């Protein structure tokens with residue numbers, strides 16, 4: 581099913597969540613290639629963006645094959661957020677997303693991310709400033725509220741709609757829950773009820789049935805998937821297919837998975853350089869191998885290797901017998 585964000589119609593209502601340290605360019609491109617409605621950059625601090633920190637630029641520059649891509653900005657000063665939005669619009673973003681969901685201490689201490697939900701007047705000012713600064717559609721990602729006593733997402737959603745926000749993502753947890761407990765998909769329905777703009781539900785979707793269940797319970801127009809994509813960048817296309825047809829696609833076979841891993845690994849090394857790339861790739865390799873026979877030993881070995889050629893050889897040595905076993 582398609583999903584509409586103002587003038588942008590996405591081919592699918594299954595979106596990849598922004599995840600610092602995970603949804604970087606190599607991962608986004610891979611997920612995009614395998615099938616997804618929209619990819620969103622990792623959160624970038626508006627101030628850093630304006631000061632053009634190299635890392636921030638690298639995190640948010642869309643690649644032509646990621647199009648349309650949303651760039652997510654975080655901050656708490658309306659003018660600075662507006663400036664960052666403009667810069668990203670100039671750099672090729674198709675959509676600007678505002679982060680009001682990040683629970684990290686260092687972010688909420690600066691009164692950004694989910695902390696903003698505590699100050700509805702400031703929310704309105706930020707959203708209006710950003711919407712007014714760019715001609716691109718602007719979206720908002722938030723949690724259900726700060727804590728159980730202040731689940732004000734429906735009210736924030738109304739403010740967002742009045743400010744010209746074109747679509748919402750709601751992660752069904754409060755800030756104080758961090759990532760504990762279960763995402764409350766039923767509460768997301770209350771947010772959906774409060775507005776007429778499209779809304780994506782988010783939180784704890786790890787199976788195709790979860791996605792369908794979330795959409796039904798939250799009355800959502802789409803679903804955003806984060807951690808469920810760890811080690812399986814193809815998962816979002818499986819979700820999309822299931823939502824359209826009710827049919828479950830199998831995972832790619834292991835030899836296809838190995839090719840995907842090689843492609844991902846290569847992209848990580850070219851994007852970050854060998855030293856940083858080796859380190860960053862380790863967590864992905866760990867996720868890919870999870871659940872396969874001998875995976876803990878494989879992970880231990882990967883941690884020790886410092887030459888990409890050895891990592892490739894280890895990947896081959898680990899996957900080949902598993903592939904042959906299946907073929908036999």
Ligand SMILES: Cc1cc2nc3c(=O)[nH]c(=O)nc-3n(C[C@H](O)[C@H](O)[C@H](O)COP(=O)(O)O)c2cc1C
Pocket residue numbers: 597598599600601602621622623652679680681682721751782783784785804805806807808
């Ligand atoms: C490692 C990690 C990094 C994240 N970084 C961001 C971020 O930069 N911006 C944001 O809005 N949410 C961020 N999130 C939250 C996710 O986008 C998503 O809302 C959350 O993980 C719940 O969805 P899930 O259960 O499908 O993972 C992050 C989550 C994780 C696990």
